[in-house]
Amino acid sequence: RDRLRSRGLGDVYKRQLFGDPDRKMLYNAPTLVVVSATVAPGAENYTYSSAAMIVHNMALAATELGVGSCDIWGCIGAAAKQPALVAKLNLPEGVTPCCAIALGKTDETFPLREVPEDRITLNVVE
Numbered sequence: 001r002d003r004l005r006s007r008g009l010g011d012v013y014k015r016q017l018f019g020d021p022d023r024k025m026l027y028n029a030p031t032l033v034v035v036s037a038t039v040a041p042g043a044e045n046y047t048y049s050s051a052a053m054i055v056h057n058m059a060l061a062a063t064e065l066g067v068g069s070c071d072i073w074g075c076i077g078a079a080a081k082q083p084a085l086v087a088k089l090n091l092p093e094g095v096t097p098c099c100a101i102a103l104g105k106t107d108e109t110f111p112l113r114e115v116p117e118d119r120i121t122l123n124v125v126e
Helices: 002-006 009-018 044-064 074-079 083-088
Strands: 031-038 068-072 095-104
């Protein structure tokens, strides 16, 4: 976040993309990791799914370490459509920001919880 703030990118997101300079899009987290990739025409689903899996694994690792995390989609998706904002990220040519994760200290605890077996339907195909 400090890197984004130092370039004024956080304020640009809030004003240009969402019209609300007071919006806490990163939940005051000190770190934002942006996952980017080359998005080939016709393979968008694969690319964004892979990026989401990377962020999900980061979230699981963060939880294991007692670090708070939040998937960030809206502002990254909106920013990816703004060439001037993408340029400020200094990504290689043809690389698109796909999603992100905000990371930081949290007061929340992560207790184990029981998940009912019937919560997810299982259909076995033989």
